[in-house]
Amino acid sequence: MSDNVIKFQRPPKPKPPRQTPPWLKRLLIGLGIAAFFVVAFVYFSLKGPARP
Secondary structure, eight states: OOOOOOOOOOHHHHHOOOOOOOOHHHHHHHHHHHHHHHHHHHHHHHHOHHHH
């Protein structure tokens, strides 16, 4: 047979987008909040108390 033939095939189905599990979302939010407080604590401990 000749290779010069159009083959009709169904297009491949696209994969659905990956979704983050709910427990991982909660973990990331918790880590973000904890990191914020750690950074704030380090900043204020290095800066020292406010003096008028």
